Amino acid sequence: MGWFLRYIVTMLLSLILSFCTCQDKIVPGKSVSGNLTLTSSLGAFSLLFFSPENSTKYFLGIQYNTFPETAIVWVANRESPLDSPGVFMLGSDGNLVVLDEARKVVVWSSNVPVSAAAKNNTTGLLMDTGNLVLRFGVDALWESFDHPSDNMLPGIKISMNKRTGQQRRLTSWATPDDPQPGNFTYGIDPKVPLQAFVWKETTPYWRSTVSVGKATKTFFQDQDGTEYYISYNFDVDEVYFTFHVSDSSVKLRVWLNPTGELKVLLWQSSNKTWLPLNKYPYDNCAFYARCGPYGACRRGEPRSPCKCLTGFTAKFPNQWAAGDWSGGCVRENVLTCGNGILERYFSKLENMKLPDHSVLLENRSMSQCESECQHNCSCTAYAYVNATDESNIGKCLAWFGELVDLENNKIFPNDIYIPVHGSELGNKGLSVNSLKQSLHSLVIAIVSSAAGLLTITFGYFLWKKNLGKEGRIAGRMSENISNVSAAGGKNILQFNDTELPLFSLRSILAATNNFSEMNKLGEGGFGPVYKGIFLGDQEVAIKRLSKKSGQGHLEFMNEFKLIAKLQHTNLVRLLGCCTEEEEMILIYEYMPNRSLDKFLFDPSEKTKLDWDTRFRIIEGIAQGVLYIHKYSRLKIIHRDLKASNVLLDGTMNPKVSDFGMARIFGINQIEANTNKVVGTYGYMSPEYALYGHFSEKLDVYSFGILLLEIVSGKRNASFYRFENSLTLAQWVWELWKEGRGMEVIDASVRETCRTHEALRCVHVGLLCVQEAPADRPTMSSVIRMMEADEATSLPLSKEPAFSTCRNSSSAVTTYSNNVVTITLPEAR
Incomplete structure (x- = not known):
């Protein structure tokens, strides 16, 4: 019986090899189709068209040449299955392509730039590592290792580029018989790049341990003594995991299966099977x-x-x-x-x-x-x-x-x-x-209390002398807060012509579970923000003034007065407040999608901002700012317009928030001066940051920076980390002058955006950030320019402000932080 089995195996292997082209290269004029294959030089891997069991679809894949359990480790046309075997060849542009022969269309391509000299001289090589490489001479133009499927082979990196945010991840098959992308992915955590995750769609499914250090190697050994190690590296530009084996002939792979299990598998020749060495999650815990x-x-x-x-x-x-x-x-x-x-x-x-x-x-x-x-x-x-x-x-x-x-x-x-x-x-x-x-804290507390008493006494006399006006305003506010009347069964707060519900502290404590950390949404200069749920399942955002906040009664009153009078679909809505027991609390409508910066600057989230969504957000912000400048009952200058102060509702519509720094203008007032410059450096116009002069053109400048951030996907405040230019506006300006405006557009939407619309946004952004306020358009003009058709020409832009000098921060007192390091989330 043994000789018969050996005979059958020999015949099957001969049959398989008879279909093989016995080559490891694709050159111009050659192709792989039907039952033909590419085979690596030592025979470890083959590339072929295959149809999974219980499927009628065909895919081009790379497999381990193990018998009887072959393993597909990479698939080219995962998202474009074929109804019959296709053709794998070099295209006319020099790229590797998969051609649907029946329809005469390309369903997959390596899709990299190939120079004119290289177009007819590229080569596709299947290496004994399992890596498919597109080469021109000795240069690798493209590698399948940079685009893994559901398997990780020795030498493949699962990585995140810290400069660009680009990630390299594994993605599971949809089912055991369907190589199309499934629900599970494995990659580096973009928020804490010290660890890796398996995600089920966007929800965490399993998390690795935290690796601390610039590099680490974790060694393992199987029963036969073969040693392998998983390497973690954290350098200036990239964080990545990879693994290697001590013997290159050993077949080892990491497989993310369709159910979300991450398995380390070793091929055992004696048993002709893939032996699982480790799996994650390893148990219910x-x-x-x-x-x-x-x-x-x-x-x-x-x-x-x-x-x-x-x-x-x-x-x-x-x-x-x-x-x-x-x-x-x-x-x-x-x-x-x-x-x-x-x-x-x-x-x-x-x-x-x-x-x-x-x-x-x-x-x-x-x-x-x-x-x-x-x-x-x-x-x-x-x-x-x-x-x-x-x-x-x-x-x-x-x-x-x-x-x-x-x-x-x-x-x-x-x-x-x-x-x-x-x-x-x-x-x-x-x-x-x-x-x-x-004990040390107790001593400090006693000393601080004594010092604090003296400070309060001195501060009282200083307040009486120099800040009487502000004190009287705050006093009037307290008097108005106490003037509460019942209307329709609700407590109504009377402040001039403003009417808002006055919420009890008890109801707020119940809604936030005593200001539980579990309900905390973030924290900013004003204080922490909590999610609350009132009776009837009404979700709200509750902003509580912190005792340590640099802001205080005046900012609270400012925001309360202004937002209560503003009603616009692109401005956040204030629902009420609470002033019991020295608390100062504002209650807003709840924004389930948080703030714009959480999507715009997070590589794992920015894909949710397609071009249509970005353009709608730009238009909405512009409409909201135009309203406060021109159409509201009060003419208002926001003074702190930035991505973190734009909230997104459930359908990604923008709402401008945070009016604590805003100033009211007279209807005919054009500009004003201040000795207290507030806001966020990088969004401030030069005349405001340096001299305290401000007008509606300050908000126009801030809008211009925000517009360039939305189009480019780059954060202005940390731009020096990414490019040689000093500011985002300067980088855009240099590209714009050279006719390279398309390079400004975020790579994640560059291929799908409406080109004329995106370039018009870049042009408008540059007009908004010009140095002289008179050169900047009004928000009315901004909206007209953005709504204009493709044929309408725009004014020429001058060089942006702050393009040659950044060292003006000494003139700036900022109360609103623009987070560029790992820290607590900002309040939204």
């Missing part, structure tokens, strides 16, 4: 956020795997008891924070998978790491972990939001420290440094 916020999953506890952290209790006890842990846990006792120092202790949790959303704090010792968290009221945990590179220097990680995706497992060597109330600590986890810090 490894699924992302299995136990919800502040809940840790304990491996080996199948009946009750979830446990709340010290100081926390189940948010929904009944669901928790029934086995639904998704709601997670909430803190039992509120922690206090006084004089900028947290009055708390730390509980040590051992053998923990580090939570998601970590922030790396460079150049901190262990004690400094603890002190950093001790002195930040928003810090929810810290950890000091050994670096994974050769430096072996410990690194400080901190968390400033909910702790999610926690797992207690001995395979994790990390300890994390969470703040707890002294009564909850017991006899475990209290660090000596925390005791010292608490």
Whole structure:
């Protein structure tokens, strides 16, 4: 019987080889079609047209030449399946192409620029690594390794370019019989590039551990002694994972299967099968956020795997008891924070998978790491972990939001420290440094209180002398707030001719679950913003003035007065306020899609901003600014127009927000001066930043910068990190002068946008950022220019302001931060 099986195997192999062209190259005039294949020089891989089992469609793919279990590791035309085998060849432009012979159309192409000299001299080579390469001479013009499918072979990088945001990811098949892109992807986390994710569509499914250091290698060994390692690298331009094996003849691959499992598979010649060495998620505890916020999953506890952290209790006890842990846990006792120092202790949790959303704090010792968290009221945990590179220097990680995706497992060597109330600590986890810090904090608090009393006394007399006018305004506001009457069963706040509901503090506490961290949307200069849900499931955004805020009563009153009088579809709507117990709270309509900058500058989110959406957002912002300049009851200059102050509703329509810095103009007033320059540097016009002169042309300038950001997808404030030019406007100007305006347009929409419309937006943006205010158009003119047809010509633009000098920041006092580093999210 054995000889018969060997005979059958030999015959099958002979049959397969008979169809093979026995070559590893595609040259001009040659092709692969029907049952023909390309085979790498040593026979490890072959390229061929295949039809999956239970499918009638055909794809061009690369497979391991293993028998009987061949494995497809790369597919060309995943999104364009064929009804019959096609033709693989070099196209007339020198690119590798897949041709649908029946319809005579190209369904897939390597699609790279090929010079005129190279067009008829390119070569396609299938290498023994499994990499398909388009070459001109010795130069590689394109590689399949740069465009992986669902398999990762030794040498393939799963990466993220930190400069461009470009990512290289695995994408699963739709089903085991359908190579088209499925629901799962594997790649680097764009927000915390210290870790990798498997996403189910856009929802996290599994998360790796956090790697801290510039490079690391994790070694593994199989039963036969073959060694392989997974390498993580974090350099100036790129973050990437890759893996290698000690013996190049060993067949090893990482496969993201259609159900979202990431498997490390080794080919065993003796058993003729792919042996799984590792898989992720490896058990139920490894699924992302299995136990919800502040809940840790304990491996080996199948009946009750979830446990709340010290100081926390189940948010929904009944669901928790029934086995639904998704709601997670909430803190039992509120922690206090006084004089900028947290009055708390730390509980040590051992053998923990580090939570998601970590922030790396460079150049901190262990004690400094603890002190950093001790002195930040928003810090929810810290950890000091050994670096994974050769430096072996410990690194400080901190968390400033909910702790999610926690797992207690001995395979994790990390300890994390969470703040707890002294009564909850017991006899475990209290660090000596925390005791010292608490005593030190007490001394500071006493001294600060004494100093504060003197400051308040001195400030009172200073206020009486110099700030009486502002004090009287605030006083009138307090009087008006107390003048509350009932109307239609609601409390109505009377402020001049403004009527707004006055919400009770009790109702706001109920709506936000006592200002729970779980409900926190972000934090800005004014203070934190929370999501609230009132009776009737009405969702709102609740903005609470922070005691530490640089803004105060005047900004609160300014925003309250202005937004209450503004009614426009492209301006955020103020629903009411609360002023009980010294609280100053504003309630707005809730914007489910957050702020524009969260989409525009996040590589994983910007694909949701197609050209039509971007143009609609530009038009909406322009209409909102035109309204406050010309058509509202008050003529208003916003003074802080930027991407983070543009909110997006459920259908991605823009609404201008944050009027705390705005100024009211007289109807016939043209300009004004101020000694207090406020706003965000980079969006300020030169006459305002340098001399305090402002007019509606200040908002026009800010709109111009914002318009260029939306079209280019580049953040103005951090532009020097990406290009040689000093500003975004200067970079656009240089390209525009050279007739290269298309290069300004974000690469993610460049091929799909309406060219004349996009270039017109660039032109309008440059007109808005001209140095002289008189040269800039009004918002009415901006809208007319954007609505004009293709044949209408626009005025010539002059060189932008601030194109040759950036060093004017000394004249600027900013109250609104434009975030360009990893930090707490801005309030929206």
